[in-house]
Amino acid sequence: MHAHLQRMGRYNRWANQRLYDACAALPAGEFEKDRxxxxxxxxxxxxxxxxxxxxxxxxxxGRPFGGGKVDDRPFPRLDDLLPEREKLDREIIDAVAAMDDSTLAGITTYRMMTSPTPRQVPTALCWLHMFNHQTHHRGQVHDQMSQTATPPPSMDLIYFVYEEMA
Incomplete structure (x- = not known):
């Protein structure tokens, strides 16, 4: 599981880089355009x-909740968002690498933003959810980009694997 999650961290960074590079090529106004x-x-x-x-x-x-809501837009401009994304992708890779098997096999306890009920979920599944959630929403961005003159990039996991194996 640990090796798989490490690969998913690297894939996450790779897919984000490809997507952000494509976003940088969007015509003016397309990044912020309501859709x-x-x-x-x-x-x-x-x-x-x-x-x-x-x-x-x-x-x-196990860090305290830093605040914010899931629909916040702290960095509406790509130039401001990109360095934050790169920093966070590095932090994700480092955090996965620092996990040991016993931590990954453990339980993560947290409260959802919409409910005071404590949740207890296997830590490895929390990681998998985070990576799956990324893929889900990158797909939505891919669709939004297909509505522009800038072609969206391929971000399939298998293409990342081909590159990593080369």
């Missing part, structure tokens, strides 16, 4: 991922 999407724009969706990754990382590492 029929849950978080209303590419910017909104990528900010959601940054905010929720921080929430999950804090939960997994």
């Amino acid at each position: 029929p999407a849950f978080f209303r724009s590419i910017s909104g969706t990528l900010n959601h991922l940054l905010v929720t990754d921080r929430i999950w990382l804090d939960r997994i590492l």
